[in-house]
Amino acid sequence: MYANEDYLIELLVENGLLTDSDLEGARHKKKAQESLVEALVKSGKVSEEDVAKTLAVSSSMDYVDLSRVELEPEVIQTVDPEIAKRYKVVPVGFNGTHLYVAVVDPLDFDTLDAVRHVLEYEAEFVCATPSNIRQALVDFYGAEQVTKTKNQDGFSMPGGDGSPAENADAPVIKMVHQMLMEAYQNRASDIHVEPLENDLRIRYRIDGTLHKVASHPLRLLSAMVSRIKIMTGSMSIAEKRVPQDGRIQASVGDRELDLRVSTVPTNHGESVVMRILDKSSLDLGLPELGFLSDDQDVFNELIRLPDGILLVTGPTGSGKTTTLYACLNEINKPDRKIITVEDPVEYLLSGINQVQVKEDIGMTFQAALRAILRQAPNIIMIGEIRDAETANIAINASLTGHLVFSTLHTNDAPSAVARLADIGVKRFLIASAVRAIMAQRLVRKVCKECAREGQLTEKEIKSLHLDAGQMAEAKIREGEGCRICRMTGYKGRAGIFEIFRINEEVSHLINRDLTTPALRKRARELGMRTLREDGVRKVLNGMTTAEEVIRVTMSDFD
DSSP states (O other), X not given: OOTTHHHHHHHHHHTTSOOHHHHHHHHHHOOTTOOHHHHHHHHTSSOHHHHHHHHHHHTTOOBOOGGGOOOOHHHHTTSOHHHHHHHTXXXXXXXXXXXXXEESOTTOHHHHHHHHHHOSSEEEEEEOOHXXXXXXHHHHXXXXXXXXXXXXXXXXXXXXXXXXXXXXXXXXXXXXXXHHHHHHHTTEEEEEEEEOSSEEEEEEEETTEEXXXXXXXXXXXXXXXXXXXXXXXXXXXXXXXXXXXXXXXXXXXXXXXXXXXXXXEETTEEEEEEEEEEGGGGGXXXXXXXXXXXXXXXXXXXXXXXXXXXXXXXXXXXXHHHHHHHHHHHHOOTTOOEEEEESSOOSOOTTOEEEEOBGGGTBOHHHHHHHHHTTOOSEEXXXXXXXXXXXXXXXXXXXXXXXXXXXXXXXXXXXXXXXXXXXXXXXXXXXXXXXEEEEEEEEEEEOTTTEEEOOOOHHHXXXXXXXXXXXXXXXXXXXXXXXXXXXXXXXXXXXXXXXXXXXXXXXXXXXTTOOHHHHXXXXXXXXXOOHHHHHXXXXXXXXXXXXXXXXXXXXXXX
């Protein structure tokens, strides 16, 4: 029961609560599965209260008699029942931003670290007796005993050695399991395990923003990294000098998750990033991506063209791949053959042929594209156009009757023309093959649970170039902050889009080698809505906030 029983017994003896004869008698009488302290308590040589008070004093904690404390329902609700039962902890009260949590053993540092990791509040620990903790769990969480099954939350994953991780009791295994479960429950897109000079920092990226959720002793790093590597089944726990990549398959109920694991050696140890790919995002339709009705109609028309290239541009993390997958799902029909070339293949799509690039064996983007063109596809998706050879193969494919989807790294849609020209594609080919270019960014959506009527500041109104007529019809919303959105006021993300259609006039302008600013100006005159302007529409209808749009479209402001 106690993490450091020998030290605890020394404390009890030093405080005059036990004698050597008490210890000798208890050693002879204790049962096989019973700890020595449990045997001493059972025989009446020392009380649970004395043990708890001794532990509290040695750890500079307060002792709490739970049988004499009235626990408020709102306090009990701060800790999930499964967490309370798993770690044998009971919340007892608030002190500002801190939550007092009763524990049995203040010397069980692994459990204390795990509890700090999973709570939404800063934890202040107090000490209570085991019997009082057990009774409180029965009274407030409705269970007579704490089950050790780790699959109660439906979260399961391989252990690397063939046994489920959830059947193991090692504290580090519990901690890693709980970290993954908590990250999923908080809708995190990735988990960062970062060794710093004095501690181990855990951060989650939620709705595009990193949040620090825990700090652990640096001594736990090696065990945590080894556990994560074992779960991949392919990474070496002995190799710590070079970067490694792996993959973990997990499930939550009937939902499948794919975790991409990357380790990099740093000055203080191996840094780990786990990207969480939730396959449920594949079911997103165009409205869920953030398209308003008019843009949705335009995009629906574009993805149903018989041939040509449709490019999606934006920086890393702007949702380009999710948009392309949503497009493929939208047009995936039995009478169409769709092939993708990706590095890596992020999601497995039903009914679609997906090719993984493997440059070490010569399966490059170029080699894969040449091969799949002999497979007679109707639609091709290229993960990213990175060089002239890939771009020219894609253009040739589009000019021979294929519809090609791909991505490009540019700040806005018109800049993609210059980018293709820079990597060596002739302008007349760009003008002939490209049907449309769409730039996108992701903005956080106002949390629906705590949304309230909001107001824009004068500075925001000026920055967004809003007039009185727009403000009169605006439905400005902002999140007040609640537990659902982790007090941020935002929950989930949606896209803002800039759709640049290449019509006959624009083709002539591209052939004339028009500069990007001039091309952008003419595109706006022809009706192209910029990222900022699309963002403004979504501010005015209450989907997001002016702060978000300004943040992600700074380069778009005059």
